[in-house]
Amino acid sequence: MTLHMIGCSHHDAAVEVREQLSFSSEHSSQALATFSERFDGAELVVLSTCNRVELYAAGGPFGSGLTASESASGSWSDEQVRTALIEFVAECLQKRAEFVGEHMIVRQGREAVDHLFLVAASLDSMVVGEAQILSQVKQAYDLSNLAGATGPLTHAAFQAANRAAKRVQTETTIHRRRLSVPSVAIGEVVPEVFETLRGKRVVLCGAGEMAEETLRYLKSGGSNDLCIVNRGQERAAALAQVFDAQTAPLDELSDQIVAADLLIGTTSAEEPLVDAATFARLNAQRGGRVLLVLDLAVPRDFEPVIGEEPGVYLYQIDDLQAACNRNRREREKQWPKAKGILDEEVQRFFDVLQQRATGPVIQRLRQRADQVKTAELERLLGKLNGCNDPAITKEIEKSFDRLTNKLLHPPMASLRDDAAAGHSRGLLEALRHLFNLGDDL
Structure with missing residues (x-):
């Protein structure tokens, strides 16, 4: 039996193309329900994320995909497989087959297996080493199982891909190097100052995308005393509900700074939220308690001089971006080792x-x-x-x-x-x- 894949990703298709070829939950359910009916005994797994759309097929007439002589015994040639997959995707998404064929690549046999393993281990991701893709691959496989669309080869391939990805996670450091500014700030800087975030008053200024990402890392890090300070209270309230936080208007920022252990800036304000003199006065009211300030904003939310105040530790966006760049270089160094692990696992898969x-x-x-x-x-x-x-x-x-x-x-x-x-x-x-x-x- 042979594994076949039709798909596109950020490597070979622009976002406006991926949007047109994306499989919604409804599209995926339809595809899984009709594939084995259309192609007797065939198997299918649909993986659709913001950066890739990939369908993995096997079994039935997709069993070998070799030569014309074999097609007479029930299997299709490579070209027949390619045409069938393109037409199936086109029908599911109600697109022209020519459009699908132009933008989606068909991989077969070892090339398809290699690709699946690379995807699961996040070596094919836009951000190499990001952890989310493995859970997305597992979810796609689980959904296919629930729909009864899997079979011997897709079971073997996706289980082997999961095993290979976990080996990469445990035997390399490619997943342990944080690459986003919020992840470095919360995951690497905060532990240098505080043993735990539990019981620490965290004041987050802003309610945009950077603030939302930062909140995710704060919650996963154990933070249980959060306050979102923002000019617009509607957006702050929405985030507070999701992340179990409090809110405060911007004109109460001074009181929040006095109470804070960790102060984070993520706004788009053109001027600092408090001037240096005001900050010095507020810091004097803190009774000598340590204050960690993470300025993730551009332009900066806090003047650099506040880092000279007693008990204040200030990290600005450039400091954190430099750490991100170092981590990215370290991940790149781990890529050959990770690829070697995948090569071993692919060979093991084919040996079995x-x-x-x-x-x-x-x-x-x-x-x-x-x-x-x-x-x-x-x-x-x-x-x-x-x-x-x-x-x-x-x-x-x-x-x-x-x-x-x-x-x-x-x-x-x-x-x-x-x-x-x-x-x-x-x-x-x-x-x-x-x-x-x-x-x-």
């Missing part, structure tokens, strides 16, 4: 498939050869009644064994090589017919 595909045929072939050998050996020894020398009898048996092994070696080696390339079915069928092994394997 090879054994599953060729094992029963090789076993039956050897059994048939042993039966013929034993019968002929008994016939020959029966004609040699006068030969009672055990040594001669043993040499005759060895000669028969060597002859059988030499005759069987070429077809079995060819079968293994063909299976390793992902194209085992042609030789399997030929061996069944040539050696009359039966069709139940």
Whole structure:
């Protein structure tokens, strides 16, 4: 059996193209429900994210996708597979087949498996090492399972891809280097000052995208005393509801600074939120408590001079961006090691498939050869009644064994090589017919 993939990603399609080819939940459900009906016995997994749209197919007429001679026995040629997948996607999304064919790439066999493993391990992501893609791959596989659209090959491929991705996570540091400014600020800077965020008063200025991302990291880091300070209270209230936080208007920022342990700026204000003199006065009211200030805003929300105040630790956007760049370089250094792990796992996957595909045929072939050998050996020894020398009898048996092994070696080696390339079915069928092994394997 062969895995096939049709898809596009941020590597080869602009966002406006990906938007048109995206599979909504409704599209995915429709595809999973109709694929096996359209293609008898076929398997399908649909992976659709903001950066990629990929459909993985196997089984049924997609079983091999090799040559025209095989298509006569139920499998399709490469071109037939490509056409069928393009037309299926076009119908699901109500797009022209020419548009789908122009923007979606079809990968087959080992290339498709390599790609799936790269995707699951986040080596193909826009941000290499981001953790979200593996959960998205698992969700796509689980949805396909629930819809009854998976089968032997998709089970094997997606389970192996998950195992490979986890090896990359545990055996390299490619996922442990934070690349966004909020993740570095909360994940690396905060622990240098506070052992825990629990019980610490966190005051977050702003309610935009940067603030929302920062809130996610704060909550995952254990923060349980959050206050969102923003000029517009409607947006702040919406975020507060999601992240279990309090809100305060911007004119109460002074009181919030006095109470804060961690002060974070994420606004788009053109001027500092408080001037240096005001901040000095407020800091004097804090009784010498440590204040960590993370200025993630551009332009900056706080004047650099406040970092000279007693007990104040100030980190600005440039400091944090430099840490992001260092982490990105460290991730890039880990890429070859991660790719090596995936290469090992891909080979392991094909070795297992090879054994599953060729094992029963090789076993039956050897059994048939042993039966013929034993019968002929008994016939020959029966004609040699006068030969009672055990040594001669043993040499005759060895000669028969060597002859059988030499005759069987070429077809079995060819079968293994063909299976390793992902194209085992042609030789399997030929061996069944040539050696009359039966069709139940």
